[in-house]
Amino acid sequence: MRWLPLLAIAALLGTLGTGCSKKSSDVIKVGEFASLSGKEATFGNSSHEGTVLAVEEINAAGGVLGKKIELLTEDNLSKAGESGTVVSKLIDRDGVVAILGEVASSRSLEAAPICQRSKIPMISPSSTNPKVTETGDYIFRVCFIDPFQGTVMANFASKTLKAKKVAVFTDVKSDYSKGLAKYFKEGFIKSGGEISVELDFNGGDKDFKAQLTAIKAASPDAVFLPGYYTDAALICIQAKQLGLNVPLFGGDGWESEDLVKIGKEAVEGNFFSTHYHPDVSSAKSKQFVEAYRKRFKNQDGTPKSPDAMAALGYDSAMILAEAMKRAATTDGAKVRDVLAAMKDFEGATGKTTINEKRDATKPAVILQVKDGAFKYVETISP
Ligand code: PHE
Numbered sequence: 001m002r003w004l005p006l007l008a009i010a011a012l013l014g015t016l017g018t019g020c021s022k023k024s025s026d027v028i029k030v031g032e033f034a035s036l037s038g039k040e041a042t043f044g045n046s047s048h049e050g051t052v053l054a055v056e057e058i059n060a061a062g063g064v065l066g067k068k069i070e071l072l073t074e075d076n077l078s079k080a081g082e083s084g085t086v087v088s089k090l091i092d093r094d095g096v097v098a099i100l101g102e103v104a105s106s107r108s109l110e111a112a113p114i115c116q117r118s119k120i121p122m123i124s125p126s127s128t129n130p131k132v133t134e135t136g137d138y139i140f141r142v143c144f145i146d147p148f149q150g151t152v153m154a155n156f157a158s159k160t161l162k163a164k165k166v167a168v169f170t171d172v173k174s175d176y177s178k179g180l181a182k183y184f185k186e187g188f189i190k191s192g193g194e195i196s197v198e199l200d201f202n203g204g205d206k207d208f209k210a211q212l213t214a215i216k217a218a219s220p221d222a223v224f225l226p227g228y229y230t231d232a233a234l235i236c237i238q239a240k241q242l243g244l245n246v247p248l249f250g251g252d253g254w255e256s257e258d259l260v261k262i263g264k265e266a267v268e269g270n271f272f273s274t275h276y277h278p279d280v281s282s283a284k285s286k287q288f289v290e291a292y293r294k295r296f297k298n299q300d301g302t303p304k305s306p307d308a309m310a311a312l313g314y315d316s317a318m319i320l321a322e323a324m325k326r327a328a329t330t331d332g333a334k335v336r337d338v339l340a341a342m343k344d345f346e347g348a349t350g351k352t353t354i355n356e357k358r359d360a361t362k363p364a365v366i367l368q369v370k371d372g373a374f375k376y377v378e379t380i381s382p
Contacts, residue, residue, distance in 0.1 A: 011288055027070040028063070030055070031090030033101040033111060037232070038078025039204060039230055042256040043103040043309055047125055047298050048073060048096045050313030051100055057291070058321045065324060072096060073315075076107060080173075083110040091118050097330040098122070100316050103309050104128035104228070105176040117227065119332040121339060123320055125312035126275065128252065129179045133358040139330065140339050140358045142315045142349070143275055146176070149181025149251050152273050152364045152380045153224065158191040159182075160182045160366075161247055161271075162219035165196040169211065169235065171227045180226035180251050188224075196220040201235075203228060208235050212242050213291070222247045229256035233263030234312045240266045247271065255308055260372045268371075273364045275298060275308040277376045280365065287346035288314060306348070315347035 032051055035044035052071065059068045070093050074086035083102060090096045091114065099122040101114050102108045108127035115122035116136035124132055124141040128149055133139045159164045166188055171177035185195055197218035199211040205338055212235070215223060223239070225248050232254050238249060247270060254272035278289045292310060293303035307313075322345060323338040324330055345352045352360045363381045367374040 029096045031096035031099045032073045035078040036075035040078045046309035047313035048309035051317045054314045054317035083107040085370040087111040108132045123316045125316040146180045151187040154187025165220045167197045167215045167220035167223045172200045173203045176228045216244045225250045228253040237266040276311045311348040
C-alpha cells in the first residue's frame with residue numbers, strides 16, 4: 001500500500017520530464033532562479049534581463065558546443081523557503097546543467113547546498129555574503145564580498161562623511177544585512193570611529209519609528225543601513241518625519257529605481273555602495289549598455305539603462321558559457337574546474353578573476369541619490 005503513491009509520483013514525474021521541454025540532446029538547459037515578483041522584484045527582474053541578454057547573444061553567435069542554451073527561469077516570489085523548492089525542481093525535473101542566481105544572499109544560501117549536493121555548478125551574480133561560496137566547491141560568484149564592501153563604507157563614513165559616531169540599523173532577517181553590518185562596524189572602529197547605537201528591524205516591517213527615535217536620541221553623525229531598497233526607502237521617510245536629519249547610507253541592497261519611487265525627497269543626498277555604474281565603462285561595458293538599452297525599455301517606453309544586477313547577471317551567464325566552451329562539456333565537475341581557474345574574463349563589469357574562495361575581487365563604486373537618479377561619486381579598488 002505504501003509503495004503505490006511513490007510509484008505513481010515517479011511515473012508522473014517521468015511523463016512530465018519528457019513531455020515538458022525540448023529533448024535534452026537538442027539544447028543545453030541552464031536554470032535561473034530570481035525574485036521576479038514580491039518585495040525585491042526589481043533585483044530579480046534586472047538580473048534576469050541581464051541574463052537573458054547574455055543568453056540571446058550567446059545563441060545568436062552559434063551557442064555553446066554546437067547547441068543553443070535554453071534558459072529555464074523560476075520565480076521565488078522574494079520569499080524565504082521558495083528558492084530551495086524551485087532549484088530542486090530545476091535540477092531534478094528539468095535536468096539543468098548549471099544554476100544562475102540569486103541576487104539576495106539568503107536566497108542563494110538556500111539553493112547552494114542543493115547545487116553542491118547535486119554537483120551542479122551555481123554562479124551567483126551578486127550575492128555578497130561570504131557564506132554563499134563557503135557552502136562548497138561547486139558554488140561561485142562574479143562579484144566582491146561584504147568584508148570588502150563593509151570596509152569601503154566604513155572608510156567612506158570616516159573620510160568622506162567625516163563621521164565620528166555612526167548608528168547601525170540592521171535587518172535581522174537577512175544574512176546580507178547582518179554580515180554587512182558586522183564588517184562595517186569592524187572597519188569603522190578600526191578607522192577610529194565609534195558605533196553610537198545598534199538597532200534591528202525585520203525586512204518587511206512598516207513602522208520603524210521606535211528604533212529611529214532611539215537612534216535620534218543617540219545623536220549619531222550618520223546612520224548605516226545595510227538593508228534592501230523597500231525597507232531603506234521607508235526608513236529614510238520615517239527618519240525625516242522624526243527630524244533625524246543626518247545622512248543615511250547603505251550598501252548595494254539600496255540599488256533599485258523603487259528606492260527613489262518610494263522614498264522620493266527623503267532619499268535625496270544619501271549614499272550607497274554598489275558594483276557598477278553605466279557611466280564608468282570599458283569598451284566591453286559600453287557595448288553591453290548599448291545592447292541592453294536597445295533590448296529593454298522603461299515603462300514609459302524610453303530605453304532602460306542597466307544597473308549592477310543587470311550587468312552582473314549578464315556576466316554570470318557569459319562566464320558560464322565560456323567555462324562550458326573551455327571544458328568542451330557540460331559535465332558539472334569539469335565545468336567547475338574551469339570556473340575555478342577563470343582569470344581576467346572581460347565582461348560588462350570589467351575583468352572577473354575567480355579566486356581560491358570562488359569569489360571575484362572587484363572595485364566598488366559609491367553612488368549618491370541626486371535629483372531622483374543615482375550619480376556616480378567614486379570608485380574604490382580593493
Ligand atoms: N549583495 C546583496 C546580497 O547579497 C544583493 C544585491 C546585489 C543587491 C547587487 C543589489 C545589487 O544580498
